Amino acid sequence: MAQLRRNLPLYGLRAFEAAARHLHVAKAAEELGVTHSAVSHQIRALEGQLGTKLFDRRHKPFRLTSEGEQLLHRVREAFDSLCDATTKLTIGNLEGDLTISCVPGLGANWLVPLLGQFLEAFPKLRVKVLTEHWRQPLASAEANLAIVYGSAEHPGRRVIRLGHSEFFPVCSPRLLGGEEPVRRPADLRSFNLLHEYDEEAWSRWFAAAGVEQMSEARGIFFDSAHWSLQAARAGYGIALGDMPTVDADLREGRLVRLFEDSIPAMHPYHLLTPSIDRMTLPMRELENWVVAGFQKFRRD
Numbered sequence: 001m002a003q004l005r006r007n008l009p010l011y012g013l014r015a016f017e018a019a020a021r022h023l024h025v026a027k028a029a030e031e032l033g034v035t036h037s038a039v040s041h042q043i044r045a046l047e048g049q050l051g052t053k054l055f056d057r058r059h060k061p062f063r064l065t066s067e068g069e070q071l072l073h074r075v076r077e078a079f080d081s082l083c084d085a086t087t088k089l090t091i092g093n094l095e096g097d098l099t100i101s102c103v104p105g106l107g108a109n110w111l112v113p114l115l116g117q118f119l120e121a122f123p124k125l126r127v128k129v130l131t132e133h134w135r136q137p138l139a140s141a142e143a144n145l146a147i148v149y150g151s152a153e154h155p156g157r158r159v160i161r162l163g164h165s166e167f168f169p170v171c172s173p174r175l176l177g178g179e180e181p182v183r184r185p186a187d188l189r190s191f192n193l194l195h196e197y198d199e200e201a202w203s204r205w206f207a208a209a210g211v212e213q214m215s216e217a218r219g220i221f222f223d224s225a226h227w228s229l230q231a232a233r234a235g236y237g238i239a240l241g242d243m244p245t246v247d248a249d250l251r252e253g254r255l256v257r258l259f260e261d262s263i264p265a266m267h268p269y270h271l272l273t274p275s276i277d278r279m280t281l282p283m284r285e286l287e288n289w290v291v292a293g294f295q296k297f298r299r300d
Helices: 002-006 010-022 025-032 037-050 066-092 104-121 172-178 185-190 200-208 225-234 244-252 281-295
Strands: 098-101 125-131 145-149 158-163 166-169 193-196 219-221 237-239 269-273
Touching: 010 025, 010 037, 010 066, 010 125, 025 037, 037 172, 037 193, 066 098, 098 281, 104 125, 104 145, 104 225, 104 281, 145 281, 158 281, 166 200, 166 225, 166 244, 193 200, 193 225, 200 237, 225 237, 225 244, 237 244, 269 281
Parallel strands: 098 125, 098 145, 193 219, 193 237
Antiparallel strands: 145 269, 158 269, 166 237
């Protein structure tokens, strides 16, 4: 076995795999950064060593022979296994500091649990989290990555659209055990409505539910969705939440959804990063986690 490994034609196998994937020698050469003739020479040397033809060159584009198909399957498995092993070693040893900013409601209710999982996978990284206030954005200038709500216009930053949320009423199940029933949207007039900043979101929700705006409704106003959802969990009233911020609460029974009626957020969430050439490997890994974590909530 040791003798076979010493004679293993790694360059030839790389050239063969690239050419078989592209079915084109020139494209394989471009990918590998060598000349067309070098790839052709390596493949012919591999065929000579194996004593069999790997490509049927009578056709254009050329095709794999049955022996070539068999070898390609095993070579791909081996290369994938090597890539996986080396990537895990590299990623597992990632070190350094990352700063991420996020709007508070999404940050407290979705990003913090996600970062916990991220740091389990990358224990040598240190992460600093800053609050990104929607109406007073400042933190994103200091952060490597920023999750923002609102406009996609951020000069000098790479902008990735995470998605558009849908908001709906949520409250503590304890709130439903009182004397006032909640059977239809108009019944909400008997409860405290928990607002973020102003009445705009609740006004739009009532309109979507076919209920006139109720100016006499009681309410508490907060400058963050985090506060309004905390108040809802404590049973102080009914808040508007979206799936990224209340998914865990709904699954674990801290909050219940009252109606199927929902309204789209005024703006989408975006992820801001440096330009591609300034992205470090830790930044790229955190970007991947954020984008993948938000995918299950996307409706657009």
